[in-house]
Amino acid sequence: MSEELFKKVVSHAKEYGFVFPSSEIYDGLGAVYDYGQNGVELKNNLRQYWWKAMVQLHENIVGIDAAIFMHPKTWKASGHVDGFSDPMIDNKDSKKRYRADQLLEDKIARYEKDGKTQKAQELQLGLDQALLENNLGQLKSLIEQHEIVCPISGTRNWTDVRQFNLMFSTEMGAMAEDADKIYLRPETAQGIFVNFLNVQKTGRMKIPFGIAQTGKAFRNEIIARQFIMRMREFEQMEMQFFVRPGTQKQWYEYWKEARLKWHHKLGLGDSKYRYHDHVKLAHYADAAVDIEFEFPFGFKELEGIHSRTDFDLKNHQELSGKKLQYFDAELDENGKPYGNYIPYVVETSVGLDRLFLSVLCASYKEEEVGEEDKKDTRVVLTLPPVLAPYKVAIFPLTKKDGLPEVARKLMDELKLDYTCFYEEKDAIGKRYRRQDALGTPFCITVDHESLENQTVTIRYRDTMQQERIAMSKVKEILAQEISWGKLLV
Numbered sequence: 363m364s365e366e367l368f369k370k371v372v373s374h375a376k377e378y379g380f381v382f383p384s385s386e387i388y389d390g391l392g393a394v395y396d397y398g399q400n401g402v403e404l405k406n407n408l409r410q411y412w413w414k415a416m417v418q419l420h421e422n423i424v425g426i427d428a429a430i431f432m433h434p435k436t437w438k439a440s441g442h443v444d445g446f447s448d449p450m451i452d453n454k455d456s457k458k459r460y461r462a463d464q465l466l467e468d469k470i471a472r473y474e475k476d477g478k479t480q481k482a483q484e485l486q487l488g489l490d491q492a493l494l495e496n497n498l499g500q501l502k503s504l505i506e507q508h509e510i511v512c513p514i515s516g517t518r519n520w521t522d523v524r525q526f527n528l529m530f531s532t533e534m535g536a537m538a539e540d541a542d543k544i545y546l547r548p549e550t551a552q553g554i555f556v557n558f559l560n561v562q563k564t565g566r567m568k569i570p571f572g573i574a575q576t577g578k579a580f581r582n583e584i585i586a587r588q589f590i591m592r593m594r595e596f597e598q599m600e601m602q603f604f605v606r607p608g609t610q611k612q613w614y615e616y617w618k619e620a621r622l623k624w625h626h627k628l629g630l631g632d633s634k635y636r637y638h639d640h641v642k643l644a645h646y647a648d649a650a651v652d653i654e655f656e657f658p659f660g661f662k663e664l665e666g667i668h669s670r671t672d673f674d675l676k677n678h679q680e681l682s683g684k685k686l687q688y689f690d691a692e693l694d695e696n697g698k699p700y701g702n703y704i705p706y707v708v709e710t711s712v713g714l715d716r717l718f719l720s721v722l723c724a725s726y727k728e729e730e731v732g733e734e735d736k737k738d739t740r741v742v743l744t745l746p747p748v749l750a751p752y753k754v755a756i757f758p759l760t761k762k763d764g765l766p767e768v769a770r771k772l773m774d775e776l777k778l779d780y781t782c783f784y785e786e787k788d789a790i791g792k793r794y795r796r797q798d799a800l801g802t803p804f805c806i807t808v809d810h811e812s813l814e815n816q817t818v819t820i821r822y823r824d825t826m827q828q829e830r831i832a833m834s835k836v837k838e839i840l841a842q843e844i845s846w847g848k849l850l851v
């Protein structure tokens with residue numbers, strides 16, 4: 363898919379009520395977006411797909427919903443106060459701020475596009491090395507050596523590279539002078555770590571076990587671009603899997619494979635995913651891999667799988683003064699109980715907004731339809747039926763002759779189990795097209811024949827085939843076609 367088509371996806375998302383710029387009447391707010399009436403349904407369904415796979419289908423994984431606000435010491439213990447930053451550089455002429463590593467990555471992409479493979483490789487090596495050593499001077503030198511100019515001013519008048527903390531802070535309490543500085547969480551994971559013993563004890567969980575949650579996270583991204591790919595307010599779906607020390611590698615491999623399989627089951631095309639092992643590890647990890655997705659602008663991170671060691675629990679134990687240990691009564695090879703220890707953790711962390719974007723991009727299709735002399739283009743979202751915002755649209759062919767009453771009665775029978783869309787305006791062809799654009803897998807039309815013999819027409823989104831069926835059969839067909847089992851089993 364080209365960049366051109368990506369632009370179409372972005373405008374489709376707005377035109378059909380999937381995603382709007384936040385506070386648009388005030389010209390929007392950088393890298394913050396709102397989900398519209400159809401977007402929220404798709405997003406809820408994606409969240410449910412994750413929750414079912416991770417929590418409902420695993421006896422040893424449970425969910426929580428921790429608060430966004432957390433005690434400020436949380437972020438000291440987690441390393442985010444001291445280490446959660448990006449290298450930034452300002453152009454003195456345009457006064458614009460950039461991520462130094464992203465300026466270099468863009469240059470690498472340009473070298474590759476121009477066939478300058480050797481230059482691209484050299485720069486990639488230099489960038490990896492600088493990031494690995496956290497060498498800000500080296501990043502600046504690379505920007506100078508490769509004559510990178512500011513896209514706005516066109517000059518090379520750069521400041522030094524500095525670290526910029528990505529956490530948003532605010533104050534808690536009514537009086538500013540009494541206020542404590544607190545942070546909007548930059549990841550949901552810490553809400554799980556601080557609740558580790560609460561859940562383990564009250565749920566009588568035995569290692570290995572997992573705690574999952576979904577929720578908002580906030581990062582003051584220096585540059586935010588590519589629509590909902592990099593946002594300042596976004597949603598994560600994270601699971602921390604607590605394991606016996608020494609077994610983390612094996613569980614890391616397990617989750618790496620399991621998560622890729624979960625993505626493949628969406629049916630967007632297996633070749634659209636790949637692993638990318640991290641060279642520069644986050645401050646908490648001893649191994650990390652990204653599952654990347656081929657977005658229209660190239661392969662980019664969709665999900666991270668991190669072996670987080672005992673970093674978080676150990677630091678929380680130290681800073682809170684509360685023991686965060688697990689008693690393992692199982693016997694080791696010498697017949698002795700493993701005893702007390704701080705578990706190691708393997709984390710899976712996927713961004714819901716990025717997942718949404720991946721599904722939207724891969725399902726957006728423009729198809730030529732119609733006969734030779736009457737060719738037309740239809741836009742269709744080929745979403746897996748169970749994820750579609752509306753599962754079924756119900757149309758009376760006309761607004762009169764009792765057809766709306768029959769259509770409404772059918773809708774009443776279906777709407778408890780399926781999201782239904784009802785429409786009686788416009789020609790039927792136009793109504794079908796609007797549903798194609800929303801990804802509605804089935805349209806049911808009630809016509810005059812329905813009054814005579816209790817049949818309706820079912821129209822299939824992907825093939826556009828229409829079939830006459832008994833009205834009493836509709837529920838059965840929908841049940842066959844729309845099931846979580848199709849994705850999860």
Ligand code: GAP
Pocket residue numbers: 548549550551581583590591592593594596597598600663664665666709711712713714715716
């Ligand atoms: N707890 C680990 C963690 O937060 P991460 O790799 O920084 O790891 C995990 O983030 C996932 O969250 C990413 O793979 C991505 O899908 C999503 N994500 C991160 N930053 C994001 C942003 N600014 N906008 C949208 N999604 C983001």
